[in-house]
Amino acid sequence: MDRKTLAIVGASGYAGGEFLRLVLSHPYLEVKQVTSRRFAGEPVTFVHPNLRGRTNLKFIPPERLEPADILVLALPHGVLAREFERYAQLAPILIDLSADFRLKDPGLYQKYYGEHPRPELLGRFVYALPELYRDRLREADWMAGAGCNATATILGLYPLLKGGVLKPGPVFVTLLISTSAAGAEPSPASHHPERAGSLRVYKPTGHRHTAEVVENLPGRPEVHLTAIATDRVRGILMTAQAFLLDGWSERDVWQAYREAYGGEPFIRIVKQKKGVHRYPDPRFVQGTNYADIGFELEEDTGRLVVMVAIDNLVKGTAGHALQALNLRMGWPETLGLEFSGLHP
């Protein structure tokens, strides 16, 4: 098969770099260009030392981009929306990893991000979560990668809301996140001696990904996010707490997950009764596209605790986007996403 050509805009960052890593082992994709204004002229391995021996690509400035079959955009939020035409004319297929086109509702966008410069384009991108939108993604030319925290939250809650097993009422979500989520740019907050060993509350309230979560879950539930940064480099552990409908049991929860995710290649329902690894742990999905999902029911109160572990840069960002691209191209969904994770 002829390889399709691909370019990555903003490849020195963590999302773009991760997409690059995945695509370099993809049999049908060929990376032609990668851009970075700051590192233009340097080999990509100057920034991403893991790719030594894998590629001789050098960063180019974005002005030197040439047309390609697929354009992956890993720009800071807001840039693509402002410069949309410039990028849209370069490739028929666009994958945006920023927040610019994730939402459909301009009001929600406004509440969390401010005025959108191109509101008429909202809704033109397909939200790139295969577990929710597989059919639409097969025909999507423009795809918007989901937020990493939104991915974990949606994947954990979607079957419960679709299956109607929860009591109406607020769902409380606590997200344990990682330092790569803040991006590749140094800052006083990311200075290692300040950051290492910390458990730093990041967003107790008002997290932007709330908008995506609400928009993509059936029935627009009342979901409250609290995000706390650990000092892991990668990974998200999402826990959600809500009450089960009276009379419903653990079996019904199982049933809901099985119905929603029965054939999903990257969802693993984790429910051992014993053992050290009986709940999902982001450590063991590091580098992979898996979402490990578990849950536990408090019998006497009906409180259900759902747990989801993902790698924020893979399943949370570049991985689901590549999975979506595979769908769009009619390729096997798992291409480039085969890594199994490490133990220990």
Place this chain on the structure above:
Amino acid sequence: MDRKTLAIVGASGYAGGEFLRLVLSHPYLEVKQVTSRRFAGEPVTFVHPNLRGRTNLKFIPPERLEPADILVLALPHGVLAREFERYAQLAPILIDLSADFRLKDPGLYQKYYGEHPRPELLGRFVYALPELYRDRLREADWMAGAGCNATATILGLYPLLKGGVLKPGPVFVTLLISTSAAGAEPSPASHHPERAGSLRVYKPTGHRHTAEVVENLPGRPEVHLTAIATDRVRGILMTAQAFLLDGWSERDVWQAYREAYGGEPFIRIVKQKKGVHRYPDPRFVQGTNYADIGFELEEDTGRLVVMVAIDNLVKGTAGHALQALNLRMGWPETLGLEFSGLHP
């Protein structure tokens, strides 16, 4: 002043070892004996290398304990209850760091721990949290140290429930805990290659400390605990989520905390508007007896997020117990608890 003599039963563990560390720099206390069955005959520095140069004490087996002014018990849960008379006759003042006598309600004990062998003694110990029971502790001969997770949760919620600022309804508590909480005994779960880098859900539901929390908070609120172990060695970050009464504001929350904790020497209300360190972080209370408390209100929903950071072995265990002992003896409350923590 004559020093009071003190013995620590179970001093090779983390709670007993921490009490020992604190007491070695206390001006009015003298440690006469420390027990450890397993390490009997070894110097305490064999187990606690931080104490090199501070003490020449050696562990003795518990059978060789002699009378002292104060006996500190850091035994596995259940042992003291079973062997109560043996220890009670050794000293007029007892400080128990286990869960054996923390609760008053035998029903609650039964639910979380099983049958209590000496239920008639429940209620005879004063719960050793100075912020709640300062006056009673001044006259207490028998004191029961609070659970570390209970300490963090109670200290965060007590002013809100006392001040009546919360809407009735469930309070959702997420506890990020540390590996020292599981004690000094090796196990497959604590094996470093398995444990390091993990975010391991420890108790999604049914946490035993729920009993203490409920019993010590005004009005016995419905509190739901979910405990997740990070790979920090020490420290707890508690976050609690609940709704404020309609019409109440951040000012009212402030007021509640000020009223409850105005003169407390070890409570620090953290509420900067900006900066890297604007929320409580267990890293910066490590080794100290401080509880750092913060909160944030989501204006449009009324959701209040409370955050508490403590060191589980100090404020969460040995520190509040020593603070209680200082109260009992009529000494300044902060003796032996002066360490300020480190940055970075």
Place this chain on the structure above:
Amino acid sequence: MDRKTLAIVGASGYAGGEFLRLVLSHPYLEVKQVTSRRFAGEPVTFVHPNLRGRTNLKFIPPERLEPADILVLALPHGVLAREFERYAQLAPILIDLSADFRLKDPGLYQKYYGEHPRPELLGRFVYALPELYRDRLREADWMAGAGCNATATILGLYPLLKGGVLKPGPVFVTLLISTSAAGAEPSPASHHPERAGSLRVYKPTGHRHTAEVVENLPGRPEVHLTAIATDRVRGILMTAQAFLLDGWSERDVWQAYREAYGGEPFIRIVKQKKGVHRYPDPRFVQGTNYADIGFELEEDTGRLVVMVAIDNLVKGTAGHALQALNLRMGWPETLGLEFSGLHP
């Protein structure tokens, strides 16, 4: 092509588990059986949660092993030597990951390990480092995996000794090692609260891998190993210090490495002049079969510092063994070893 069948003895440990992980993505190998006495009957994912969704294999007790094309032995040191016939009859190709058959010289074995039960078999196994013994490995039926620290040390020093660029005299090697090196068995030394955050000198003198290093380096040089355990879970950073022959320069060192490793698929010479990642770092080879090698010359003293970073469980254990097996079978050397490592 027909898949070759393979069994792994001791697959619940870290070396065996890593071989299993690699082989599960190998196109020409099929794992038929994996043994673990302790976990017999449990699915391998009970121990290795990273393999969820990848295999339904369950551990069997070693007694139930059946013949296979290839047998991989990941037993504690000494077991294979004692029970050799039992295992040798099960498969024509044996790969031993223990220290039992790494050495040729019975005197060296005796010095570091004690009496060898089957000294006549020493020398019958080929030391499974492809960079040194590629040709022999193509015809080897019995292969002995190298020690992880020996691998790092040998790969760093071999070109220098072969090229004759070093002054005669002692070479000082400092090995920064990881906690997985001590295996999967819990112990007081591996208890997380004791181990995390430590820099623990492990073997200041007398390291057993000295024997392998001396035996496999040209001229049997005087090499002194000091091993220090960091709290990384995986990875080795080896630094070696020695003096260059008078009059020789950095160019000569380059030349020596190029000559030795010109076409090696898994050796990467790292020598950037600037940048954060200008020296080898075990973090960026984690999970991979790469050995990253760098060096720096102190011009005014002639002191050369060599640096090697590997993953102790991959290039240091299971990876070079699989690479050797690929050679033996006439397959492409990199099969099953394609993972590129992560950044960040």
Place this chain on the structure above:
Amino acid sequence: MDRKTLAIVGASGYAGGEFLRLVLSHPYLEVKQVTSRRFAGEPVTFVHPNLRGRTNLKFIPPERLEPADILVLALPHGVLAREFERYAQLAPILIDLSADFRLKDPGLYQKYYGEHPRPELLGRFVYALPELYRDRLREADWMAGAGCNATATILGLYPLLKGGVLKPGPVFVTLLISTSAAGAEPSPASHHPERAGSLRVYKPTGHRHTAEVVENLPGRPEVHLTAIATDRVRGILMTAQAFLLDGWSERDVWQAYREAYGGEPFIRIVKQKKGVHRYPDPRFVQGTNYADIGFELEEDTGRLVVMVAIDNLVKGTAGHALQALNLRMGWPETLGLEFSGLHP
């Protein structure tokens, strides 16, 4: 006793902040002013959250400094040398924590730092290591704090060179250092996602502290430093390797250390024969002024491995400087330096 007044220039950095932490619990010292150009006007707790509840000091710009009894200078290297008069007139006692006045030999300074702007002042400061220069420090008005890596190296080697137990020849020193050593200023190298989990060679050759080491060790030995940064925030583990004189034994090494450090309050010789904590480990001196020193002799080769663990910011910087100040003032040497470290 009347408290002496003290001001700290550059107190938002890690060295200055640590001096501040120590002095806040010193009974005879009163901090009057602390400077920071960047954070002028902010409370010191904005930067140093550990000091909440301990001080209400705010940073002032250096221009607003007023005379004090003692001035502590924690400025970037070079600043004090250039602006010497301005600071020297403010206080009779100066403690400089930079490298500006550590050396006596202008040639050595030139080699490692470049031209010194005030070479005539070199040699006017006393090098503030009490273990070497206790008598001189009792009368010193100007003191130069030692480099952290130099402190660890000198403390480990001084008794051996003074005692004459080493064979002439090179001494190889490997320093495992921490991220706080690079200071409080964010940089690409210190960005947490890049730094965490790394073992990053920092200075394989040419380390500046070599100059101090050579100048302060008897006989100006040939010492080679290689520095590797772990991802600990604090702490140094120094290992040195050299050969013992023929015929000398472990007893002689003991003797040398005892003679040099017999009454030292902050030196602890660690030499257990067994146990998890039988070698020095920087983790257990964190926050303390201790230097833990151990050694091991390889009998058959005569190679001696010396190990020293210190906290780079305490014994390596602020702690030995405060110890020196206590000496200068005629106070007990240990004032303000009482913290014992934590376990676990």
